[in-house]
Amino acid sequence: MTLTTDDFDFHLPEELIAQTPLLNRSASKMMVLSKETKTIEDKHFEDILNELKEGDALVMNDTRVLPARLHGNKEDTNAHIEVLLLKNTDGDRWETLMKPAKKAKVGTVISFGDGRLKAEVTDILDHGGRIVEFTYEGIFLETLESLGEMPLPPYIKEKLDNQERYQTVYAKENGSAAAPTAGLHFTTEILDKLQSKGVKLVFLTLHVGLGTFRPVSVDNIEEHVMHKEFYQLSEESANVLNETKEKGGRVVAVGTTSIRTLETIGKENNGQLKAASGWTDIFIAPGYDFKVVDAFLTNFHLPKSTLIMLVSAFLGRDFVLEAYNHAVEEKYRFFSFGDAMFVKK
Template sequence: MNLSTKDFDFQLPEELIAQTPLENRSSSRMMVLTTETEQIEDKQFEDIIDELHPGDALVMNNTRVLPARLYGTKEETNAHVEVLLLKNTEGDTWETLMKPAKKAKKGTVISFGDGRLKATVVEELEHGGRMVEFSYEGIFLETLESLGEMPLPPYIKERLENQERYQTVYAKENGSAAAPTAGLHFTEEILDKIKAKGIKLVFLTLHVGLGTFRPVSVENIDEHKMHAEFYQLSEEAAEELNETRKSGGRIIAVGTTSIRTLETIGKANEGVLKATSGWTDIFISPGYKFSVVDAFLTNFHLPKSTLIMLVSAFAGREFVLKAYNHAVEEKYRFFSFGDAMFVKKKEYKED
């Protein structure tokens, strides 16, 4: 299927890009898409409980976002440097992006928080990338929590007052450069109601890299290469999901990160889920055959992004673009702090 990047474009008024989270996580709106009938419904996020049925499994990414943006000064010149942590390669060595990068040569030492944390450039990479080695007293993550800021996407211009609003309520495993934003709508109260209805809550981990947000720079989408991201699925989670499938329940993914993890593992094992960890660079676009996911929750994504391509692979490109145009007309809020979309194959019928 030869599709080009512009086949996933749509007009988005800038004022629909949500700049701040809503006061109450679950007061977002939710558009429900039924692919079989191409039905579009406008609902509230709380209605998600009606979309989930006893015996289903709701799969959530429990990654926790690192406060990965640091502002420091070069020891030699006192010049200001912004450092964004991308990936912990080993020990205290990290792959980072720096601004301005040109003057951050190998051997440069950058100091943060009056020297409480220092980074020495050990290798120069392309596109402003630098490998650095950190030195500090005590525990690295505690130092980072006190000095770093949340690495909000570039389309969010407002400062985030409460950093926890860019974490899901079930965030646990440190390591992401961005939040798995579909999960931001859940509250403990809604999760309790979901469990009480007989739906399993299953957790996996995928540490989101900034490559998720990178625009697709090639015209033919088949030539696009995804950045690899680390994932992990436990024995217990794999067993619960296989059991759900056997007993006729649906596997419902929260967010594109959960979808990519489940499909990576399922694709390698003919639809069966196994406890495993590794790096995935799976790129899901129209023509892809899903082997695990039956329905999913997601937010509204950037035009021409890999994320809208993934949604289109499941629901059909024309239907998805129709839904996005409806979202613009109805003034849904877009992107990380925006509203939600629930996508399913067909209407549920009671036996």
């Protein structure tokens, strides 16, 4: 049976979309779903300490979100332009999205922060994006940190008071346009407790693109083309994960970004992992055979999104929709700043 995008729709009351992070990162609720028993349990995130066992490996994406939204003015007319950085293409050249785009012709120079940072439009892309070249004094990332805002997803309307709350506590590698939000629940205390219990903490990098929030625009999901995202797995991490598998431990991924990285590498090598980096556009939907991941932590995702399709590939669509309807009834908080879901075999 061919599945359509509408097969992954569900009713979500707008008031359940979390607009701000909780005061304490780990205070969220956590739904625990078992593939084998088809059970739904309502727990709290700190119960992750009981769900993970000695010998398991917890795999986290250490990407760091760039404060990639800039507000500037055209040098010639002083007109306001909003610039969203998508990816660094070469040196000081970046692919961006602009609003209003029609005012940003080739040759346009935009000034930010009284001229501390300037961008010249050098090219216009087919999808309407702009390539810009930045000029500045000093270090680009430091300038960006002082001038930019976090590019929060479009469903979050509230202003974020503390920008660090849209970063995981282990964020390190600059490059994402959005946070790997399943990791936002962890505190250093919980990670320390897991390590003391004998859970191995393993890191990889996948820089999250804004395509994550793009709805699937085709009816037949098999026709959907994923956006490409950069990933990296070190030899050390690959060795720890292979050893975990050999000894009967579970590979537990934090978030769909970690899943996509592990499965991209694992499907090339029949489940074995090796040091690798590159661009992945893997699309995981029902019918996919997981090669590496045994369990995972995730948040609650948008209707009709590739992310709910990925969870359905592991658990089955009907069970996932049952769980989501239960989450709505129990008033779980949804999306980036929302509650967690722990999925196991």
